[in-house]
Amino acid sequence: MPSDFLNTIIEQKREDISRASKRVSEAQLMEQARQRSDFRPFADRLSRPGPGGANIIAEIKRASPSKGDICPDLDAAPTAARYKAGGAAAISVLTDTTFFKGCLDDLTAARAACGLPVLRKEFIISRYQVVEAAAAGADAILLISRILNADKLDQLYRLCRELGMDALVEIHTPADAEVVAGMDVRLVGINNRNLSTFETDLAVAVELVARLAPHQVPVAASGIASAGDVRRNLSAGIFNFLVGESIVRAADPAGFIRGLVNAGQAGDNP
Known part of the structure; x- marks a missing residue:
């Protein structure tokens, strides 16, 4: 994987936004977004550990x-x-088409089928994408500090909250943590x-969680593949996990999720 691949993704995002805005204007999307009153509580749902x-x-x-096709x-x-079962x-729904083979229609379909709060996971770099997410039915969006300067991150976060959505703000380094x-x-x-x-290193979340402010709730993402991985993070005070590939590849996704959810209970297998 080239070290500058993130730049390739961002350049593609700029092209995607340009094409999308020619089909549907931001003003049109804003009108749809303002009409929503059906937001599901994403942040509240994750504010405390579940029963397991x-x-x-x-x-x-x-x-x-x-990883290519999963x-x-x-x-x-x-x-x-x-997943709900x-x-x-x-x-979480990946809506990038070029690199992840997703789309916003996936988000709409998933939300209608499960009754759970839904996160738009995307490389969001513009207000157009924030408004687009709200119009499509997202309850929350991902904002990645790595690709946004502090001012832009703050602007997009405030717009997200103004529109009624929650935000999951992603960090990877101590410098990111300091900003957030x-x-x-x-x-x-x-x-x-x-x-x-x-490249993935499961030690990152465990090491960075202590740098968060007292009011902030951590979510560990990437590389979580077993109940043992969950327990390692639980011991560091992290009880929220965003898990993709290992669930998708599981023969029984619902059963696999159940094992992760209950990882904090005594007597579980690794």
Whole structure:
């Protein structure tokens, strides 16, 4: 994976936004977004551990730049329903088409099928995408500090909240943590994956959680593949997990999620 691959993704996002805005203007999307009153509580759902000790944000993910095709024929609606049956606290939907083979229609379908709060997971760099997410039915969006300067991050976060959505703000380095700790951001995703190299290190979340502000709730993301991984993070005070590939590849996704959700209970297997 080239070290500058993130730049390739961002350039593609700029092209995607340009094309999308020619089809539907931001003003049109804003009108749709303002009419919504059906937001589901994403941040509230993740503010405390579930009965089993962990909350799982289960991801709908067909492919990735680092792994290629994971499940190219994945159907968003029945997949989201299975995730809910397994005890997922929320659903994450990758909406990037070029690199992850997702789309906003997946988000709409997943949300209609499961009744859970749904996160739009995307490389968001403009207000157009924030408004687009709200218009499409997202309950929350991902904002990645790695690709946004502090002012832009603050602007997009405030727009997100103004429109009624929650935000999961992602960090990967101590410098990211310092920026986000100074904001009123409630949910902070700690990505174990370096977005420049796509290499994963499970120690990242465990090491960075202590740098968050007292009001911030951590979410560990990337590389979570077992109940043992969950327990390692629980011992560091992290009880929220965004899990994609390992769920998608599981023979029984609902059962796999159930095992992660209950990882904090005594007597569970590794």
